[in-house]
Amino acid sequence: MSEYNDSREAFVDGVRVDMPPVAGEDALTRVKMRALRSQRASVESPLRQRSWRMAGGLAAAVAVIAVAAVALAPGQQSAAFARGKAAEALLFQVPGRVLHLEMTYTQKDKSTTGDVLYNTNERWSVWVDAEGKRLREELVDSSDGSLNEIHVRTSERDIVFHAKYPADARLVEYDATDQRIETPLDDWIPYMRAQIADGSAKVAGTKTIDGDEYWVVTCSSGDGADDKMTVTMRKSDYLLKTWVRDNPYEVDGKSGVISKGATLQVIEQLDPATLPSDFFSPDAVRDAAKQGTPVEKP
Amino acid sequence: MDDERFESVWSAHGPAVLRYCTYSMGSSQEGEDVAAETFARFLAKGDHVAPEYVEAWLIRVARNLCASQHRTAKRRTMLQSRLAEQVSAKTDGWTQPDSWEYVRRLSEAERLTIYLRIAEVRSFADIARLVGKSESAAKMTFYRAIDRLRRNMQRDGVGPDTSLVGGADCV
Numbered sequence: 001m002s003e004y005n006d007s008r009e010a011f012v013d014g015v016r017v018d019m020p021p022v023a024g025e026d027a028l029t030r031v032k033m034r035a036l037r038s039q040r041a042s043v044e045s046p047l048r049q050r051s052w053r054m055a056g057g058l059a060a061a062v063a064v065i066a067v068a069a070v071a072l073a074p075g076q077q078s079a080a081f082a083r084g085k086a087a088e089a090l091l092f093q094v095p096g097r098v099l100h101l102e103m104t105y106t107q108k109d110k111s112t113t114g115d116v117l118y119n120t121n122e123r124w125s126v127w128v129d130a131e132g133k134r135l136r137e138e139l140v141d142s143s144d145g146s147l148n149e150i151h152v153r154t155s156e157r158d159i160v161f162h163a164k165y166p167a168d169a170r171l172v173e174y175d176a177t178d179q180r181i182e183t184p185l186d187d188w189i190p191y192m193r194a195q196i197a198d199g200s201a202k203v204a205g206t207k208t209i210d211g212d213e214y215w216v217v218t219c220s221s222g223d224g225a226d227d228k229m230t231v232t233m234r235k236s237d238y239l240l241k242t243w244v245r246d247n248p249y250e251v252d253g254k255s256g257v258i259s260k261g262a263t264l265q266v267i268e269q270l271d272p273a274t275l276p277s278d279f280f281s282p283d284a285v286r287d288a289a290k291q292g293t294p295v296e297k298p
Numbered sequence: 299m300d301d302e303r304f305e306s307v308w309s310a311h312g313p314a315v316l317r318y319c320t321y322s323m324g325s326s327q328e329g330e331d332v333a334a335e336t337f338a339r340f341l342a343k344g345d346h347v348a349p350e351y352v353e354a355w356l357i358r359v360a361r362n363l364c365a366s367q368h369r370t371a372k373r374r375t376m377l378q379s380r381l382a383e384q385v386s387a388k389t390d391g392w393t394q395p396d397s398w399e400y401v402r403r404l405s406e407a408e409r410l411t412i413y414l415r416i417a418e419v420r421s422f423a424d425i426a427r428l429v430g431k432s433e434s435a436a437k438m439t440f441y442r443a444i445d446r447l448r449r450n451m452q453r454d455g456v457g458p459d460t461s462l463v464g465g466a467d468c469v
Contacts, residue, residue, distance in 0.1 A: 015447070034330075191346055194456075
């Protein structure tokens with residue numbers, strides 16, 4: 001950072017100066033040619049290959065193959081799995097259901113001498129109706145459940161309680177009639193839906209949850225070492241119980257920092273009748289503001 | 299994947315993906331490595347991705363690849379070994395500023411949010427769409443990252459000793 005004064009805006013200007021420039025034609029051509037060359041060679045991604053080698057080894061690979069063989073054996077559970085219904089369920093447009101998406105992000109960095117450099121535990125939750133309308137959001141400290149922020153949106157009002165950020169807790173209401181609310185669905189979900197539709201997703205088994213039988217379906221996430229997404233879908237109606245994608249990681253400390261963290265994303269479809277009666281009411285936000293205490297999750 | 303689609307996606311998103319990867323990795327060389335890998339994956343798997351999700355897909359893949367590269371020095375060493383065999387990349391390009399060491403300490407989500415906000419001048423609504431968070435969460439991530447950068451640099455005597463003020467409406 002070359003120079004800046006003590007205002008945040010000036011600091012941001014300094015960060016802007018330190019950004020790399022837009023790449024020139026030579027660099028762009030190199031990258032493009034390498035991507036195309038990799039594809040023409042029809043080889044599995046070098047990074048992916050290495051991930052498998054590092055993560056698996058022969059024993060793990062044998063185990064994976066064995067599990068897949070059992071899961072996909074003719075006449076077993078995959079034969080009854082209706083891809084069309086499953087793909088349709090992943091559109092999240094089930095009338096009368098509420099989609100709940102939750103992302104928990106944790107990271108703790110320590111120096112090799114033991115000093116804690118960074119420690120964060122956040123969970124962001126959002127509830128969306130079948131028409132894509134965002135009904136409620138929460139941002140909480142996942143380590144103790146304390147509330148950072150809560151939103152409830154009705155057709156006319158957006159009521160927000162900022163408990164911890166910014167520094168001063170405050171209750172704010174907005175006119176929400178002209179606000180465009182986007183459905184915050186992760187882009188991996190359509191990716192998984194496509195894999196279910198074309199048959200590349202796999203039925204890995206079944207499990208019983210609260211007395212109901214569920215399919216366990218896995219597919220590629222195509223984005224890194226873990227490279228797997230999993231959903232559980234109820235056999236009777238393909239209701240999504242959970243969609244889980246977990247990315248734990250650990251840095252070894254060679255750079256002087258030992259970092260551990262994970263991002264866990266979960267999606268489920270809920271029956272709103274199981275939620276508290278005022279769960280999507282502005283009163284829930286006002287109550288949280290009065291109490292200044294965490295809002296209990298259902 | 300047909301050439302026309304790849305060319306269209308490359309033209310629209312190639313420069314931004316490469317620039318982000320360069321910023322995240324702290325060098326032009328490593329940025330090119332990750333950007334090339336990102337588009338190789340798009341060539342291999344992009345047929346599944348609907349047009350409206352392509353940008354978010356590329357951003358997500360690039361982000362995760364960057365995060366993976368940051369996570370283990372071993373991976374980076376192996377990648378460089380492979381590239382040394384296959385690619386005669388040039389050493390031109392961006393020179394990492396002193397401040398990048400502080401950028402390196404951020405999470406990948408924070409680096410990405412800073413990049414999108416500052417280099418790409420994206421709105422928080424747009425950033426939220428790309429990173430799969432709420433607008434308020436994207437905003438929080440950005441300001442938290444900026445404040446961490448300031449705080450860490452000031453702690454090390456790199457910047458002036460000032461108190462930090464919360465708030466999320468000044469940029």
